[in-house]
Amino acid sequence: MTGLRAENLTLAYDRRIVVEGLTLALPAGRVTAILGPNGCGKSTLLKALARLIRPQAGRVTLDGEDIHALPTRAVARRLGLLPQAPIAPEGITVGDLVARGRAPWRGLLAGWSAADEAARAAALAATGLTDLAARPVADLSGGQRQRVWIALALAQQTEHLLLDEPTTWLDLPHQIEVLALLRRLNREQGRSIVTVLHDLSLAARFADHLVLMAAGRVLAEGTPEEVLTPGALEDAFGLRALVIADPVTGTPLVVPA
Amino acid sequence: MTGLHARTALTLAALAAALAGAALLALMVGTRPLAPAQAWAALVQPDAADPAHVVLRQLRLPRLAAGLVAGAALGMAGVLMQAVTRNPLAEPGLLGVNAGASFAVVLGAFLFGVNDSAALSALAFPGAALAAAAVFVLGGAGRGGAGPVRLTLAGAALTALLMSLVGALVLVRTEALEVWRFWVVGSLADAGSRPLAMMAMVALAGGLLALALGAALDALALGEEAARSLGARTGWVRAGTLAAVTALCGAAVSLAGPVAFLGLMAPHLARALVGPGVRPMLLAAGLIGPLVLLLADVAGRVALPPGEVRVGVMTALLGGPVFILVARRMRLGAPA
Ligand SMILES: Nc1ncnc2c1ncn2[C@@H]1O[C@H](COP(=O)(O)OP(=O)(O)O)[C@@H](O)[C@H]1O
Ligand SMILES: [Mg+2]
Numbered sequence: 001m002t003g004l005r006a007e008n009l010t011l012a013y014d015r016r017i018v019v020e021g022l023t024l025a026l027p028a029g030r031v032t033a034i035l036g037p038n039g040c041g042k043s044t045l046l047k048a049l050a051r052l053i054r055p056q057a058g059r060v061t062l063d064g065e066d067i068h069a070l071p072t073r074a075v076a077r078r079l080g081l082l083p084q085a086p087i088a089p090e091g092i093t094v095g096d097l098v099a100r101g102r103a104p105w106r107g108l109l110a111g112w113s114a115a116d117e118a119a120r121a122a123a124l125a126a127t128g129l130t131d132l133a134a135r136p137v138a139d140l141s142g143g144q145r146q147r148v149w150i151a152l153a154l155a156q157q158t159e160h161l162l163l164d165e166p167t168t169w170l171d172l173p174h175q176i177e178v179l180a181l182l183r184r185l186n187r188e189q190g191r192s193i194v195t196v197l198h199d200l201s202l203a204a205r206f207a208d209h210l211v212l213m214a215a216g217r218v219l220a221e222g223t224p225e226e227v228l229t230p231g232a233l234e235d236a237f238g239l240r241a242l243v244i245a246d247p248v249t250g251t252p253l254v255v256p257a
Numbered sequence: 258m259t260g261l262h263a264r265t266a267l268t269l270a271a272l273a274a275a276l277a278g279a280a281l282l283a284l285m286v287g288t289r290p291l292a293p294a295q296a297w298a299a300l301v302q303p304d305a306a307d308p309a310h311v312v313l314r315q316l317r318l319p320r321l322a323a324g325l326v327a328g329a330a331l332g333m334a335g336v337l338m339q340a341v342t343r344n345p346l347a348e349p350g351l352l353g354v355n356a357g358a359s360f361a362v363v364l365g366a367f368l369f370g371v372n373d374s375a376a377l378s379a380l381a382f383p384g385a386a387l388a389a390a391a392v393f394v395l396g397g398a399g400r401g402g403a404g405p406v407r408l409t410l411a412g413a414a415l416t417a418l419l420m421s422l423v424g425a426l427v428l429v430r431t432e433a434l435e436v437w438r439f440w441v442v443g444s445l446a447d448a449g450s451r452p453l454a455m456m457a458m459v460a461l462a463g464g465l466l467a468l469a470l471g472a473a474l475d476a477l478a479l480g481e482e483a484a485r486s487l488g489a490r491t492g493w494v495r496a497g498t499l500a501a502v503t504a505l506c507g508a509a510v511s512l513a514g515p516v517a518f519l520g521l522m523a524p525h526l527a528r529a530l531v532g533p534g535v536r537p538m539l540l541a542a543g544l545i546g547p548l549v550l551l552l553a554d555v556a557g558r559v560a561l562p563p564g565e566v567r568v569g570v571m572t573a574l575l576g577g578p579v580f581i582l583v584a585r586r587m588r589l590g591a592p593a
Pocket of ligand 1 (some may be wrong): 013018035036037038039040042043044057
């Protein structure tokens with residue numbers, strides 16, 4: 001029972017049920033992409049997996065333990081979430097923002113330790129930001145800024161990393177840059193990555209495992225080839241599409257009909 | 258954030274030195290000016306027969322202490338308010354603290370004819386604390402907890418309500434108006450009669466709590482969800498922050514009355530000097546607040562001899578233009 005699992009999860013805002021009876025095992029050590037139409041509950045599921053909302057029924061387990069039975073800080077050392085719209089404080093530099101990822105590891109009044117510095121340096125290096133550390137975040141391009149947030153999550157040194165639409169708002173080269181970075185982090189550092197994505201073909205290219213959602217349920221999960229079928233796309237998005245092999249990578253390429 | 262940068266440490270040291278200079282001025286300047294040597298002698302070898310020494314020890318020293326405590330408290334409270342509401346225009350008064358103190362003072366004057374400075378000071382603190390508690394309950398009651406917008410709205414609503422009650426009471430009774438119109442400007446002149454030691458302890462407790470919450474507030478600055486995924490228990494962080502703001506503002510308003518503008522200005526100057534980390538900002542604003550307040554108080558003593566201008570007037574009068582100048586030069590508030 002290792003890794004992150006959702007068992008019979010029902011999630012609601014007030015009484016409006018958004019996700020119902022969802023069971024899902026996120027494969028450890030892999031890149032998983034969650035796909036589905038707007039409003040189908042992807043962000044809600046991600047928040048529940050990160051312990052930000054309490055399920056109405058069912059539970060989320062981290063290595064077999066109910067995540068709500070674990071202390072907040074203990075969870076924050078094992079699982080990081082990059083929300084869809086995090087806020088960069090005015091005037092903050094790249095290095096200082098990334099440093100905030102160390103919060104769950106620092107004592108109440110403790111100073112900045114050598115371990116903190118090592119984690120920050122590694123996070124900056126992995127995201128190619130070392131030379132930009134002293135720059136204000138506000139001066140960066142959208143793609144660089146997204147790398148800063150990923151670096152913050154890396155400095156948190158969690159084995160699980162959840163990201164909500166990290167590529168939305170980015171142009172295609174920057175989307176690819178971010179996804180390649182995530183996959184590299186997975187391959188080189190063994191982190192389990194779960195990310196919500198919108199571009200189906202890019203998801204197929206960069207993720208090992210896809211989860212296709214619609215209306216608060218999981219319609220299909222498995223390898224890109226298993227999940228991205230014309231039938232599933234029609235069911236999830238009402239989209240009539242052809243699925244062909246990507247001429248570059250051989251992964252499924254969705255061509256709207 | 259990463260501990261103190263060397264530059265930050267230097268800045269704080271420079272601010273502390275400037276504050277020491279302002280404190281010395283505050284001891285020397287007044288209707289009876291003292292030379293530095295005289296002031297020093299009065300401190301270390303007081304002579305009860307020397308009127309200059311008596312002035313210094315009984316008037317200027319308490320006044321200086323009240324200015325240090327109230328200024329530091331307002332500066333730090335402003336940092337906390339801006340951090341917890343994520344609103345650069347937030348200031349300590351927003352939580353209804355000053356309105357609560359005003360209401361308590363006017364009510365005391367109205368019902369019991371209270372008009373001496375010590376009693377007003379004793380009324381101001383519970384008034385401030387009750388108002389802050391009410392805002393927290395109103396803004397945080399129900400589902401969702403105390404979000405920044407709800408807190409701000411609850412504070413604005415309670416302030417409007419209390420100030421309309423104050424307006425009604427002072428209209429009915431002129432004695433209450435007389436008491437209130439002097440109190441509300443904010444002054445350090447009556448410091449000797451105010452509960453200095455107690456309010457210093459209250460402010461110290463608030464300041465320590467604020468520093469302890471610094472890291473959690475740094476996380477909260479990134480947004481609610483990011484903060485919680487970084488392990489911050491945001492509900493508790495807000496509650497603790499408001500407790501600290503209440504202690505700080507309550508102490509300040511009790512010692513100096515509702516000094517306007519300082520709690521808004523100090524955090525912005527602090528951010529421009531030491532960056533957006535909450536703990537360095539608290540330290541810097543805790544030095545900038547008393548620096549500005551003491552300088553304004555000294556200026557008020559020499560502005561219109563033989564009388565003096567109350568510090569609440571001087572802070573806004575001098576602070577306003579200086580703040581605008583600095584804001585333009587350092588591009589405060591502009592996306593860097
Ligand atoms: N904080 C909230 N309060 C109430 N309803 C919400 C909230 N967040 C999302 N919802 C609703 O829940 C549903 C699922 O939203 P979400 O999980 O954000 O979808 P997705 O991320 O897949 O676009 C939507 O209908 C949305 O309107
Ligand atoms: Mg979403």
